[in-house]
Amino acid sequence: MRAVQITRFGGPEVLDVVDLPDPTPADGQRLYRVRAAGVNYADTHQTEDSYLAPQQLPLIPGAEFVGTAEGSDERVVGLLLGGGGYADTVVTDPRTTWALPDGVTDEQALSLVLQGTTAWHLLRTSTHLVAGESVVVMAGAGGVGTLAVQLAKRWGAGRVIATASSAEKRALAEELGADATVDPALAEDDPKAFTAALREANGGARVDVVLEMTGGNVFDGAFSALAPFGRIAAYGMASRQAASAVAPASLMGTSRAVVGFWLAHCTARPEMLDEAMTDLLALTAAGDLRPVVGGRYPMTAVREAHQDLLARRSTGKLVLDPSR
CATH class of the missing domain: 3.40.50.720 (NAD(P)-binding Rossmann-like Domain)
Structure with a gap:
C-alpha cells in the first residue's frame, strides 16, 4: 500500500510517502480501500509527539477515512482508533464506520467524523448549551x-x-x-x-x-x-x-x-459517536449543515497540508487524496 510514514519526530519535513505491505485485519476488523483521508490539526501534534497520548515510531498518522470495504461498493466514513489514516488501505472495526448518504460528499463526511463530533459534544455534552x-x-x-x-x-x-x-x-x-x-x-x-x-x-x-x-x-x-x-x-x-x-x-x-474534552474518550462509548454522527450526517444530507472544505491535497503534498495548518493559512477541512 501507499502511505505516509513517520520514522522520526519533528515538523512537516518528517512526513514521507512510502510503499508498505497492506495491513492485515485482526479479529472483528475489515480492510478498506481509501478514497480520501482527513487531515486534522491534532496530526501536527502527533508528528512532533506533543499530543495527549505518546506516539510510537514508526507510525502512519491520521484517524479518519472515506472508502469502501473489500468486496463492497458501499461508501463509508470511518474512524481509526489506532491511526493509519494517511494511506490508500486501512483496517478498522466496522463498528466505527458509518454509511454515507448520497447527498454527502467524501470531503463533507471527513469533516464530520472527528471535527463534527467534537463540535457536537462540546456543545451538547461538555458545556450543555x-x-x-x-x-x-x-x-x-x-x-x-x-x-x-x-x-x-x-x-x-x-x-x-x-x-x-x-x-x-x-x-x-x-x-x-x-x-x-x-x-x-x-x-x-x-x-x-x-x-x-x-x-x-x-x-x-x-x-x-x-x-x-x-x-x-x-x-x-x-x-x-x-x-x-x-x-x-x-x-x-x-x-x-x-x-x-x-x-x-x-x-x-x-x-x-x-x-x-478529548474525543478519544467517546470511543469507549460507541453510542456517543453514533448519536453525533447520525445527527450530523442527516443535517448535512438535508442541507441544514454546511461543512467547509478547505482543500484537497495529493498525498505527495502532505507536507504542504501540514505547513498550511501550522501557518493558519487554511479554513475548514483539509483532505488527502491517496491516489495522487
Missing part, C-alpha cells in the same frame, strides 16, 4: 469552529462570537452565522484586552460558553470573560503554550467551570 446563552467559538473558520458556529446557532444560542486571525476568516465565520467576530491576536500581549474585546462583542456582558483550543493567553483572556455559571471547554492547545493555573478559589468565587 442552553438556548439563549452566548457562545464564543475559538478558530471560528477552522474545522471544528465552522461547524460549532452553525450548531450553536441551530440549537438556539442567543449570540455567537467567533475568533479568527484574518479578515477573510472572520467574514467566513459571520457568513456561517456568527453574530460578531474578534481577532485573537489581541491576546498575544495582553489577555485583558482580549477579555474586553469578547465582552464588547457580547454587548458589554460576560459570556456563557467558550469553546477553546488555543491555550496560553487566549485561554486566560476567555476565562476572565466568563459570566457566573459560565463554562469554558478546553479541547486543544494550538499555541503550544500552557494557560495560567486555574485556582479552585477563582472558580468558587465566580461560579465558573472549566471542562476538558
Whole structure:
C-alpha cells in the first residue's frame, strides 16, 4: 500500500510517502480501500509527539477515512482508533464506520467524523448549551469552529462570537452565522484586552460558553470573560503554550467551570459517536449543515497540508487524496 510514514519526530519535513505491505485485519476488523483521508490539526501534534497520548515510531498518522470495504461498493466514513489514516488501505472495526448518504460528499463526511463530533459534544455534552446563552467559538473558520458556529446557532444560542486571525476568516465565520467576530491576536500581549474585546462583542456582558483550543493567553483572556455559571471547554492547545493555573478559589468565587474534552474518550462509548454522527450526517444530507472544505491535497503534498495548518493559512477541512 501507499502511505505516509513517520520514522522520526519533528515538523512537516518528517512526513514521507512510502510503499508498505497492506495491513492485515485482526479479529472483528475489515480492510478498506481509501478514497480520501482527513487531515486534522491534532496530526501536527502527533508528528512532533506533543499530543495527549505518546506516539510510537514508526507510525502512519491520521484517524479518519472515506472508502469502501473489500468486496463492497458501499461508501463509508470511518474512524481509526489506532491511526493509519494517511494511506490508500486501512483496517478498522466496522463498528466505527458509518454509511454515507448520497447527498454527502467524501470531503463533507471527513469533516464530520472527528471535527463534527467534537463540535457536537462540546456543545451538547461538555458545556450543555442552553438556548439563549452566548457562545464564543475559538478558530471560528477552522474545522471544528465552522461547524460549532452553525450548531450553536441551530440549537438556539442567543449570540455567537467567533475568533479568527484574518479578515477573510472572520467574514467566513459571520457568513456561517456568527453574530460578531474578534481577532485573537489581541491576546498575544495582553489577555485583558482580549477579555474586553469578547465582552464588547457580547454587548458589554460576560459570556456563557467558550469553546477553546488555543491555550496560553487566549485561554486566560476567555476565562476572565466568563459570566457566573459560565463554562469554558478546553479541547486543544494550538499555541503550544500552557494557560495560567486555574485556582479552585477563582472558580468558587465566580461560579465558573472549566471542562476538558478529548474525543478519544467517546470511543469507549460507541453510542456517543453514533448519536453525533447520525445527527450530523442527516443535517448535512438535508442541507441544514454546511461543512467547509478547505482543500484537497495529493498525498505527495502532505507536507504542504501540514505547513498550511501550522501557518493558519487554511479554513475548514483539509483532505488527502491517496491516489495522487
